[in-house]
Amino acid sequence: xxxxxxxxxxxxxxxxxxxxxxxxxxxxxxxxxxxxxxxxxxxxxxxxxxxxxxxxxxxxxxxxxxxxxxxxxxxxxxxxxxxxxxxxxxxxxxxxxxxxxxxxxxxxxxxxxxxxxxxxxxxxxxxxxxxxxxxxxxxxxxxxxxxxxxxxxxxxxxxxxxxxxxxxxxxxxxxxxxxxxxxxxxxxxxxxxxxxxxxxxxxxxxxxxxxxxxxxxxxxxxxxxxxxxxxxxxxxxxxxxxxxxxxxxxxxxxxxxxxxxxxxxxxxxxxxxxxxxxxxxxxxxxxxxxxxxxxxxxxxxxxxxxxxxxxxxxxxxxxxxxxxxxxxxxxxxxxxxxxxxxxxxxxxxxxxxxxxxxxxxxxxxxxxxxxxxxxxxxxxxxxxxxxxxxxxxxxxxxxxxxxxxxxxxxxxxxxxxxxxxxxxxxxxxxxxxxxxxxxxxxxxxxxxxxxxxxxxxxxxxxxxxxxxxxxxxxxxxxxxxxxxxxxxxxxxxxxxxxxxxxxxxxxxxxxxxxxxxxxxxxxxxxxxxxxxxxxxxxxxxxxxxxxxxxxxxxxxxxxxxxxxxxxxxxxxxxxxxxxxxxxxxxxxxxxxxxxxxxxxxxxxxxxxxxxxxxxxxxxxxxxxxxxxxxxxxxxxxxxxxxxxxxxxxxxxxxxxxxxxxxxxxxxxxxxxxxxxxxxxxxxxxxxxxxxxxxxxxxxxxxxxxx
Numbered sequence: 001x002x003x004x005x006x007x008x009x010x011x012x013x014x015x016x017x018x019x020x021x022x023x024x025x026x027x028x029x030x031x032x033x034x035x036x037x038x039x040x041x042x043x044x045x046x047x048x049x050x051x052x053x054x055x056x057x058x059x060x061x062x063x064x065x066x067x068x069x070x071x072x073x074x075x076x077x078x079x080x081x082x083x084x085x086x087x088x089x090x091x092x093x094x095x096x097x098x099x100x101x102x103x104x105x106x107x108x109x110x111x112x113x114x115x116x117x118x119x120x121x122x123x124x125x126x127x128x129x130x131x132x133x134x135x136x137x138x139x140x141x142x143x144x145x146x147x148x149x150x151x152x153x154x155x156x157x158x159x160x161x162x163x164x165x166x167x168x169x170x171x172x173x174x175x176x177x178x179x180x181x182x183x184x185x186x187x188x189x190x191x192x193x194x195x196x197x198x199x200x201x202x203x204x205x206x207x208x209x210x211x212x213x214x215x216x217x218x219x220x221x222x223x224x225x226x227x228x229x230x231x232x233x234x235x236x237x238x239x240x241x242x243x244x245x246x247x248x249x250x251x252x253x254x255x256x257x258x259x260x261x262x263x264x265x266x267x268x269x270x271x272x273x274x275x276x277x278x279x280x281x282x283x284x285x286x287x288x289x290x291x292x293x294x295x296x297x298x299x300x301x302x303x304x305x306x307x308x309x310x311x312x313x314x315x316x317x318x319x320x321x322x323x324x325x326x327x328x329x330x331x332x333x334x335x336x337x338x339x340x341x342x343x344x345x346x347x348x349x350x351x352x353x354x355x356x357x358x359x360x361x362x363x364x365x366x367x368x369x370x371x372x373x374x375x376x377x378x379x380x381x382x383x384x385x386x387x388x389x390x391x392x393x394x395x396x397x398x399x400x401x402x403x404x405x406x407x408x409x410x411x412x413x414x415x416x417x418x419x420x421x422x423x424x425x426x427x428x429x430x431x432x433x434x435x436x437x438x439x440x441x442x443x444x445x446x447x448x449x450x451x452x453x454x455x456x457x458x459x460x461x462x463x464x465x466x467x468x469x470x471x472x473x474x475x476x477x478x479x480x481x482x483x484x485x486x487x488x489x490x491x492x493x494x495x496x497x498x499x500x501x502x503x504x505x506x507x508x509x510x511x512x513x514x515x516x517x518x519x520x521x522x523x524x525x526x527x528x529x530x531x532x533x534x535x536x537x538x539x540x541x542x543x544x545x546x547x548x549x550x551x552x553x554x555x556x557x558x559x560x561x562x563x564x565x566x567x568x569x570x571x572x573x574x575x576x577x578x579x580x581x582x583x584x585x586x587x588x589x590x591x592x593x594x595x596x597x598x599x600x601x602x603x604x605x606x607x608x609x610x611x612x613x614x615x616x617x618x619x620x621x622x623x624x625x626x627x628x629x630x631x632x633x634x635x636x637x638x639x640x641x642x643x644x645x646x647x648x649x650x651x652x653x654x655x656x657x658x659x660x661x662x663x664x665x666x667x668x669x670x671x672x673x674x675x676x677x678x679x680x681x682x683x684x685x686x687x688x689x690x691x692x693x694x695x696x697x698x699x700x701x702x703x704x705x706x
Contacts, residue, residue: 026054026055026060029057030052030060034047034051037064075126076123076125076126078119078122079118079119079120080123082107082119087120088120088123091120091249092127093242094242094245103116125256125260125263125264129264129268133239134235134265137232137235138265139269140228141224141269143193144224145192147222149191149220149223150220150221153217154216209277222269222273222274233257241253291674292645295674296394302428302429303325303430304325305325305429306322306324306325306330306357307358307359308322308350308356308358308359308425309421309428310370311395311398311421312361312362312364312366312369314366314369316334317335317336317337319334320347321422322356323425323426331350331353332421333350335347337369340373344380351388356388357386359374359388360390360427361424362395363393371390374390391428393424393428394427395424397435400438402419403419404438465480473536473537474498475538475547476547478492493546493547497544539565542567543605543608545602545606549601549602552594553605556576556602557572557606559579560575561575568607568609576603576606630657630696632657633686634683636683638681638703639680639682640678640679641653641654641661642654642677643674645675646674650663650667651663653679655681655698661681661683661698661700662699662700663681663700667700668702669702679705680702680704681702683699683700685697685698
């Protein structure tokens, strides 16, 4: 399994698991349908074989269709109730019919010859519409290269009784405004079905077509070329028309074929097409969402800094929280944008008191106004020596977390709004560690919330030990924590690293507002901390090498003539690569007493820089010191920004003007971007009102990925 994951990746394995589950669902459905048909006494070896060969639920429906009970209100059932079923079957076999003999003025559906013919036609139409071969041939129409989804602007629907011209004008303007929201999706009006079904067209267009139609903005039709319809018509005539049919009988057959196609088959085909497109779009949307989520979770941490976070707001004010390098709450407060003088004084006091150089601003309501306010105070003489900068942080889910049991347990004395600000600060400091606190149903990542062997209670004990006794010097110190035995240490040690910056000799104390810290800090006040003169930092504690493999790692380092102090150096990398080339992995693994897989982990750990974090390969947040006004934008203006969302038709980029710009796929010059990428762009188009950010639309052209 481990080899399979390394070769193909988790994504491929998930695809295989999903397909396997789909096939199991098909098998279960086929078995259920077989029992249903058997209960009717109509299950034959041929039908059973057809069911066993199906690979989709749609194929099962084709096999089961002739045996499904019809609706009692259907035209065919009404005709059967009139006593025309035997006549219809006789007509299908080519028997001569005298329709006048079937007329019965007292029976509904048999009042005259026309009613009789219509009843027979409806019964035959239902039989044809349930035929497996006919349904399979019907699907061939949609595979023609000229089968299209045609999208056209819908006409404004106004109330005929509306006499007020102002209301009519408002309705028209509302329709036009709604139409603008879909313009980016519908730069072309014809969508070949083959392209959409094979994902050659954006996955977003399927759901968007549905939304546009539902809102009355677009008229949506599925069209098929005449040649495809003629091919199907020829098939249906050959299959169902008796060879000895007379001219009059042939006319009735043609009327039946037209009825079954327009009333039953065509609507069914369109429903299946639209349903299939939506299902495919949802699958691809989930894949893109997963990619966006990955890059959100893998955003590099901003470690070693005191951070101020602001949760913007108008009526309830902007909530402020300052956290230490170790995520402890140092200060909280609230300021109001409508009182700029008092608010400026408060922020300046907080920033200077805690020597805070990094500010995180939530991207919710009043974000733009708060950004402008912060950028102004950063230019004041008092703050220039700090060289402060700020960045915009995605606050999605912060409010959900702030009222969760976990947040209440972690910050019982804080208002939920303040908890949101704390969450925003911690998201910037260590995104992964904070985002996993959100309910798994909101992020779908329950399995990464916990470290092996450590539950919430043990995590609290480790934090309390760190606060009371000082930072850990090495991994083995974890065993001093009450309740953390050898087995738990064995499970968790590989996931916990000890940074040299956290050791006492490198530690810098944070100024802590005692009224804002946790109860554990208060419990430690007055206690004498233990001294650890005999303990020393082990460079291997900064790697992902497990303590069980330290002896083997030290043996390997000794073989190449270096020491553990050289971990992560270029010399270490060169010597390890050299000995691996000369000795081979199996021989080298035997020499240090481990298997090849463990050898690879050890070598990767020794090569990686101290405290290497896989998230460092992903794009860092964009920090700014001032804002750019939308009024400054011109066609051709070059900007730098960060990709905030990737969709099927392009990528949205925060360029710092209050409205995200769009790089359409046609403007990406063949390059791919992911969420979090820093990019250099050029303004390609500007539309809407610069005074209203919600209506401003900025088109961008990608110049380069930074």
